[in-house]
Amino acid sequence: MKFKIITISREFGSGGRSIGKMVAEKLGIAYYDNELVTQIAEKSGFDETFIKECGEYASSPNRFLFNLNNWGTSYSYTISDHLYVIQENLIKELAEKSPCVIVGRCADYILKDRKDCLNIFIHADMEFRANRIVNLYGEREDSPEKRLADKDKRRKTYYKYYTNHTWGVAENYHLCLNSGVIGIDNCVDIITDLVLDKKENI
């Protein structure tokens, strides 16, 4: 395997999680998403629902308000910071242990010093994602477009705060795929072929 670790960042509703899961299955390697939540909950003592919200999303979609809230008084150490540190150590440990796919949670940034990581960003047009989340999670009071915009903004804010990088900018990743145009199965094939370095067999 040319790359031991595959990190997947994704827009909400783009199918990034499904792609990550399928890649892990195809390669026969570990897949970390909810498993991370469970382990962080065990290590921190917090509830899994709280970790899910806090481990990847800013509390406010507004960057200024999130930063203000998170900074509090000088040198304060918030719950969000505490969970980030646990998450960071856990991701480093898991990457050391065995080949794996890690979805979200700034894993691309946390593992930036490793040379065996393939960092991927999955995105798609609003229409594709809106249809997908309604099919997967059903209708809600808010429109799917509003739900998508809110989730993306909170992920973006969280990522910026902890990495000082901009989420979704091509140069932060090795491969960015529009799953709506390229297709979920094609995304899986492109990633697995790259990981296995199968060029000569294509």
Added chain:
Amino acid sequence: MKFKIITISREFGSGGRSIGKMVAEKLGIAYYDNELVTQIAEKSGFDETFIKECGEYASSPNRFLFNLNNWGTSYSYTISDHLYVIQENLIKELAEKSPCVIVGRCADYILKDRKDCLNIFIHADMEFRANRIVNLYGEREDSPEKRLADKDKRRKTYYKYYTNHTWGVAENYHLCLNSGVIGIDNCVDIITDLVLDKKENI
């Protein structure tokens, strides 16, 4: 062919032009880069060297200065605007004529209403690009890093001015590839397989 037109935006030194050329050769379709320059020169009467500089790069790497210069007095129509309009019409004409690869020149934005376009962004780390431009174009008085930063900034400014989109943001493209990590040949294979919709044969 699933996609008739392939547009390639690229960071300077990333190998985007070579990738575009190889894709066009592999698919047996037209390739437009310098050919565009020649045709724009014919239509406008300006010299090719001037078109090369003006057709893709802002005159100043500073966005504010370029905008100021380009706006001039209200409703002014600059040489840069004039060339952009010729370029826009030419790109639309060529895309209508036959399948092709078009490198740079905001082609992704100009052809945004077509459903048969695959829009690609090629980028790479500074070290890879710096080595590449020294090998290809030799040493200059300025360091390769400075030359890269300057070219990228001027392309970014030009793109922002004429499209109001941000160059290098994943959501503006269907596929973004780090050619340094993925490899030039792999990039060519990924693109041609997608265009030919070869998934089932991979």
